[in-house]
Amino acid sequence: MRGVSVEGEVMRGRPKKTWDEITVLDLGHFQGKSPSSEHRGVSALSHFQGKSPSSEHSGVSALSHVQGKSPSSEHRGVSALSHVQGKSPSSEHRGVSALSHVQGKSPSSEHRGVSALSHVQGKSPSSEHRGVSALSHVQGRKPSSVHRGTRHSKNFTKDSSHPGGKPSATGIRMALYFLRRVVTLVLRRFFWGREMLLGGAYPPLPPVEDSILLQSAQTLARWIRQGKVSAEAVVTAYVRRARAVNATVNAVVDDRFNEALEEARDVDRRLTALPEIERRQLEYTQPLLGVPFTCKEIVWVEGLSLTGGLVTRKCMKAPADAEVVARMRKAGGIPLCVTNIPELSMWIETSNSVYGRTNNPYDATRTPGGSSGGEAALLSCCATPLSVGTDIGGSIRLPSYCCGVFGHKPSSRLISTKNIGVYPEKLLNTRTSVVGPMTRSARDLAWALEVMAPEAAKDMRSRVASTDLRNIKIWSVGGRISLLGEWMRWLCGRGRFTFAMLLMATLQYLHKSNIDPRDSPHYWKPMQEAMLRIIREGSVLILPTLPQPPYYHYELIPNLHDACHCALFNATEMPSTAVPMGLTPSGLPMGLQVVAAPGQDHLCLAVAQALEDRFGGWVSPAPVRV
Structure with missing residues (x-):
């Protein structure tokens, strides 16, 4: 089933297209x-x-x-x-x-x-x-x-060779391309075999049998205000769905389902007592009223898990709400649960030694990406209508790509990062680390931004709606630990950290630098300036989120460099939106990202909406029977 996100209608679109049918993104x-x-x-x-x-x-x-x-x-x-x-x-x-x-x-x-x-x-x-x-x-x-090619001289032509018998640039380029393809094929087969032998069996996703689960978040909010459906019915549907799919994807790590149901009943009682005029005003004062949402585990939700995926923080609970969660509560939203992350949210897959591994809803042998992989998996399964993620190097866009949903990395400091993470706030780089929404509908992104940043993102939907795509220039393209001791523990099967986290710590240790890390944003200033000379106001850059379909679990370890497609735009502080573009012939999601200049978030969202209208957007990984 293909999602379309038309208000008031089931998110059902044209028949599923394959890779060959969606070979081209044609918005002519x-x-x-x-x-x-x-x-x-x-x-x-x-x-x-x-x-x-x-x-x-x-x-x-x-x-x-x-x-x-x-x-x-x-x-x-x-x-x-x-x-x-x-x-x-x-x-x-x-x-x-x-x-x-x-x-x-x-x-x-x-x-x-x-x-x-x-x-x-x-x-x-x-x-x-x-x-x-x-x-x-x-x-x-x-x-x-x-x-053409990788290197050249003025006299170099397509089929020529350099003097002295040196190979041509084209030959070198083709040889490197062939080598990369061979290495990729070998690694993919290795990790496929590993999953077949050690991955275990997971039950298939249960079918979607409630039409409430297929609606956009905006549609649910409007239906609740109009009395077409009760807030309790909406929350109940999502609670049941989350419990049903978690055996397959292992995304939910801590929940407040009972409290959420009680809050939904309070919303219904309040709406029953309100006159029609005041109900209509809720669209502006509490646009999220009665709509459930979920957050990744490092986004503080009072009383819920806040381990950061670390064994040393097991059983830790958030003492308060993050500022973005408080704003969503104030707008009437109801938090349901928090979802799985990699350790400290510092990896591009979702696995840790506290809660285990999260699986891709389209194929349990594949990764959902990271670090917001739990959110993306739950969202794609129709177990939440709205997700809150964070992004420091692709942590919203990579999981969105792997799980076939929409995700927006906003411009730096657009949304408050207060009470995000498990490390001291003074160490949190607010330039590269951002908070953003993830949805199954492109139109929900602008709406969610207005709730999450009521001042900075004011009138975002109207700005998106007034954007003329014909005028846009589009370009493509804790305490200290003993590292040696932790490696020994891992080799003995008693490791407190995952292999990926130990690998990153080792690389950081080997790459010593005397430069103050607080100055790190300035390392990228020349690159940012160069990018801004190209991607100015009124321009967007469209490029792949990842170079291939979702990877097998742990396959990203030797392919870490593939994440540079996303990390570049954290360093240059540019907004970027992940857009799903249907499925491959094997049924895996594919997609791209749309990048704009800082402060031009509305351009990313406008192009994302156009792509969704043309190609249908999200496709359900589970059978739909409604």
Whole structure:
């Protein structure tokens, strides 16, 4: 079943699409005569204006905006976007990421490698760039831009070799690509075999049999205010569902189900006594009234578990609510439970020595991601309508991708981080660590932001609704421990920490630095400035959240570098929204992320809503029988 999140309707959409059917993200806006557009890859968005345009895209992400007559653009690689204006332009991009904007006369630009950013204006310019991503802005007429390989010289061509018998850049690139594919295949088979031998058996997810579970959070809030459904019925449905699915996903670590049911009954009694006019006002004063929500375990919920996944903190309880939880309670929300995390929320899978391992709802042998993996798994299973997560290096977006839901990492300091985590607040980096919402509906994200940050995110929904997507430029692309002693304990089967946490601690120990860690945000200032020269106001960057479908448990340990797709935007303090894009042929989620400049959260959310409208968004991992 495919989720659509239309208010008042069951989140049911078009029949499930496979990878081949959703090879392309096509959000085209066509104006003119006889347009033709062909897209290949995970994502392609085009806006064509003029006569007889033709665009072909191949790769993971391709977005083009073409204006003029008879343009032709071909993009190949992981990410390619072009904006071409003028006559008879031709652009070819190959590599991991290539973006070009061509306007003017006879420019020529070659970009090879993973990173190149150029802005060329004038006649007959030539620019060569090498690095992690290729972005070019060329102005002129009859432009030609070719992006190839990893390294090159001015005389290097596609099939040539360097003097002296040295291998060509293309050959090296292809060899490295082949090597990475072989290593990935070997590792995947190894971890698949490990799961088959040691993973254990888990019961399948029970079917969804209550239509309440399929509604968006906004719809539930409106129905409760209007008396179409009682708050008690809503909370009861989610309590039953959470208990039913937890045997499969192991997401809930501590709950307050009985207290939540009593609070829901209080809401119903209060609504019964209110006149109709005052009920309507609740939409603005208490928009979340009667709607249940859940939080990851390091988000303080008074009286619930606050171990941080550490054995040394077992049985610790939160003495108060986090500020974001207090705001949601004030808006009428009802907390249900807290969910599983990795130790200290510092890993990209969800497993610890206190509560065990959380599983992906689509395939129990796969990881739900981390560190908000418990929230993402519970949300995807229809066991909560709204989740509160945190993100310091992809901890909202990675689980959202792995579990096929929406998640938004807001701009730095948009939402209060007070009483988040188990470490002293003075050590909490409020620039890179943020709190954000996770939902099954893209439209619930802006609504939740208004509740979680009533001042900073005021009128977020109206800002999203007023965003004209045709005007957006889219680019693609505790105390000290003995480390040796803890390794010995782990080798003897009595470890207090997981292998992932010990590995990270060892790497940190080996990489000693005299730089004050409190200055760490400034390490990324040059990168942030470079990114902001490209992603300015009115622009978004679309790129994969992870380079492959959800991993087997522990497979991310040798693939830690894959998380850099997300961590980069924590360091540069940019908002980013994870968007599900359907399922692969094997039934696993796939998706992408939309990034904007700091303070431009509404652009991310507007594009996410457009993608949901076009492709359906969340798909239920369990059978639906309603």
